[in-house]
Amino acid sequence: MTRVDVIGAGVVGTIYAAQLAEAGHDVHLVARGRRADELEGGARIHDIVSGRRSVTPVGVGTSARDTADVVLVAVGAHDLPEAIKLVPTGRAPVVLLGNGIVDVTAGLPAARAVVAFTGAGGTMSGGEVQQFDTDKGKRFPVTIDAHHPAADDVRSLFLSAGVPVDLEPDMASWRRTHHAVVVAMAGALELAGGDPWRLSTTPDIQRVLGRAVKESYVAVRRTGHHLTPAHLARLGKVPEPMLHLAVRQMFTSTFGINRFAAHHRHARLELSHLAGEMEGLLDEAAVLAPSARLLCSRLQDPRPSLIVGSNDLRTDPTAPLAAGLVALAGLHWWSRRRQG
Known part of the structure; x- marks a missing residue:
């Protein structure tokens, strides 16, 4: 079991938090305000392709844990500098799942910053994620920088939750x-x-x-x-x-x-x-x-x-x-x- 902290409780963060928690990992989702209240009963997801609805219990808090083995940062490029301030100190790899081409690591040490890109997508409605991350029955993969030392570990983490992964040699x-x-x-x-x-x-x-x-x-x-x-x-x-x-x-x-x-x-x-x-x-x-x-x-x-x-x-x-x-x-x- 891996301790995973997820910074960013929007669509992408909620989807991956739920998938990893369902796979048996210890997941902690950083959320504040109304979003934290919405997650008290679990992460609610509606897969609009299959029609499946699920509610997955996840840990919720206003800050990340110092004991996390992996930190996922799932925010838009415009919010990345503020999100990085919530990353705990230590040596745990930080998987950056957002968009952007300028300062994509936001000052994180190269040894910790795993540049990646999400395959998950959807919208939020009333606290429930409307998930859409499949096409013709295939789920979109997470794309990860193949050259990072933690790439294989991060790949294994996502695969354990049934999330496909592409390792990209030129991110x-x-x-x-x-x-x-x-x-x-x-x-x-x-x-x-x-x-x-x-x-x-x-x-x-x-x-x-x-x-x-x-x-x-x-x-x-x-x-x-x-x-x-x-x-x-x-x-x-x-x-x-x-x-x-x-x-x-x-x-x-x-x-x-x-x-x-x-x-x-x-x-x-x-x-x-x-x-x-x-x-x-x-x-x-x-x-x-x-x-x-x-x-x-x-x-x-x-x-x-x-x-x-x-x-x-x-x-x-x-x-x-x-x-x-x-x-x-x-x-x-x-x-x-x-x-x-």
């Missing part, structure tokens, strides 16, 4: 690639007034989103990082017409509505903070990035959304040619299979 690049996509998608939703249906039916917003991702990827590479993981890296190579189709499918799906749109509604301060960090990356890379900067500015200073169906921006002139070549290649492959 700095991974976080920047992920950051580029998250900010672009959140900014596009802001441009659509927070309405995923409007985003899925407005070609101009889809074009701005696609261009913002590509511009941000240029900044990631120019600052000495590479694009990873592979499925996100591929977004930068998709021709505009095909990307528009993917965006429409994404934001009309249960996954898009619950994962992206819900996060956009409930994490406005965090997204504004992340947009500021993205602008800093664009400045560091000396990239003009008009689309990426537009979406960053919208997250930091909300303004009226675009008209539904707006279709004034010209499609990237290279996109139809690229789409045609892809179609021809597919036709050639299909004809060879029939002949064979």
Whole structure:
């Protein structure tokens, strides 16, 4: 049994606290005020994919324990400096599960700071977590810096609770690639007034989103990082017409509505903070990035959304040619299979 303290009693902290407690670990959740009162009867979670509701007893207190074997910090990037003040002294590894690309360890000693990223997600309603962290039956993994000395121990801890884990050999690049996509998608939703249906039916917003991702990827590479993981890296190579189709499918799906749109509604301060960090990356890379900067500015200073169906921006002139070549290649492959 591992003594685990969780700083941050929001969606992510509550989900992992409950999962670890159900696995038999000694879990202590740091919470104050109304949230501490809500947790007196246990961590209440509603998995909106499976429909399962659970109430898991967890320890609750206003401060972390000096005896903890592992500390999880599950707060947004804008709250990280204050959360770090609650980390107890000692040598226990501190797993940092939040977003952000600037000062992600918040001054913690490198020997203790395990940079990671959460796979859990959802919203909070009346003290109950509405959990959404699965897609097509698969739970999203926690991603952990593979080079940290405590990586294997932290991995084993999560696996013991049934939480999948990815060990990432280049966490700095991974976080920047992920950051580029998250900010672009959140900014596009802001441009659509927070309405995923409007985003899925407005070609101009889809074009701005696609261009913002590509511009941000240029900044990631120019600052000495590479694009990873592979499925996100591929977004930068998709021709505009095909990307528009993917965006429409994404934001009309249960996954898009619950994962992206819900996060956009409930994490406005965090997204504004992340947009500021993205602008800093664009400045560091000396990239003009008009689309990426537009979406960053919208997250930091909300303004009226675009008209539904707006279709004034010209499609990237290279996109139809690229789409045609892809179609021809597919036709050639299909004809060879029939002949064979």
